[in-house]
Amino acid sequence: MPSITTQAIVLRHADYREHDRMLTLLSPSLGRIEALCRGCKRPQSPLLSASEWFTLGEYVLFTGKSRMTVSSCHVTETFYPLRSDYDRLRLATYLLSVAEAAAQPNERAVELFTLLARSLSRLTYTDRDARAVAAAFLLHFSAISGYKPRLSHCVRCGKRIPDEQIRLMDVENGGLLCDACAQGVTTAQPLLPRQALWMRDVLQRGIDKTDLPDQDAPGPLLSAYVEARLEKKLRSAGLWS
Ligand SMILES: [Zn+2]
Numbered sequence: 001m002p003s004i005t006t007q008a009i010v011l012r013h014a015d016y017r018e019h020d021r022m023l024t025l026l027s028p029s030l031g032r033i034e035a036l037c038r039g040c041k042r043p044q045s046p047l048l049s050a051s052e053w054f055t056l057g058e059y060v061l062f063t064g065k066s067r068m069t070v071s072s073c074h075v076t077e078t079f080y081p082l083r084s085d086y087d088r089l090r091l092a093t094y095l096l097s098v099a100e101a102a103a104q105p106n107e108r109a110v111e112l113f114t115l116l117a118r119s120l121s122r123l124t125y126t127d128r129d130a131r132a133v134a135a136a137f138l139l140h141f142s143a144i145s146g147y148k149p150r151l152s153h154c155v156r157c158g159k160r161i162p163d164e165q166i167r168l169m170d171v172e173n174g175g176l177l178c179d180a181c182a183q184g185v186t187t188a189q190p191l192l193p194r195q196a197l198w199m200r201d202v203l204q205r206g207i208d209k210t211d212l213p214d215q216d217a218p219g220p221l222l223s224a225y226v227e228a229r230l231e232k233k234l235r236s237a238g239l240w241s
Helices: 080-084 086-102 110-125 130-144 193-205 219-230
Strands: 003-016 020-027 031-037 056-063 068-077 150-154 168-170 188-190
Touching: 003 031, 003 086, 003 110, 020 086, 020 110, 031 056, 080 086, 080 110, 086 110, 086 130, 086 219, 110 130, 130 193, 130 219, 150 193
Parallel strands: 031 068
Antiparallel strands: 003 020, 003 056, 020 031, 056 068, 168 188
């Protein structure tokens, strides 16, 4: 049987028969992959950690007639400490669900893979505010997906909005709204000037370099924004509070 080797992150798993799991993987070269992991629930299985949520590794996959099967895996990272921090775990799981909703089979996802791996690493191994890290993920995710929000000009009329007058973002159309254009727009959400500045700075310099306060990260707004673009409601209740 032909086989392929690819780096991948486990986005989810589902039980399959007594000892197997069906994995959903994100591969930089192959996008989203469904692969059967045989026997991984047996106590001594060498594939046990390869089949856990978040695991990053080099997977060898058999490409059978109807489906892929994991044949072996060299685990690089399990992000294990996430399991001991419920808050971080929930945010990290949410990032996986965003990646799963966005990735397509047989479509390269190099940037998404890198962004996800780095964000999981920040959530697991740094003291950075977890909600700010997750918000930065969503912001960069929208940029690499081709819908970076417009944060200086009105998304409808194109007029430049002075920083101190920023107060609304149109989550459906992807940018700020001026007062004149906001009339009757139902997809407008409140946005503070400092939240817009945070997004601009993080887009430009990254979460590691920004010195703006973590509490300016507009997490719920970015969730609404990304989910509107994905046309998918993900489980984010209580995530940001
Ligand atoms: Zn306008």
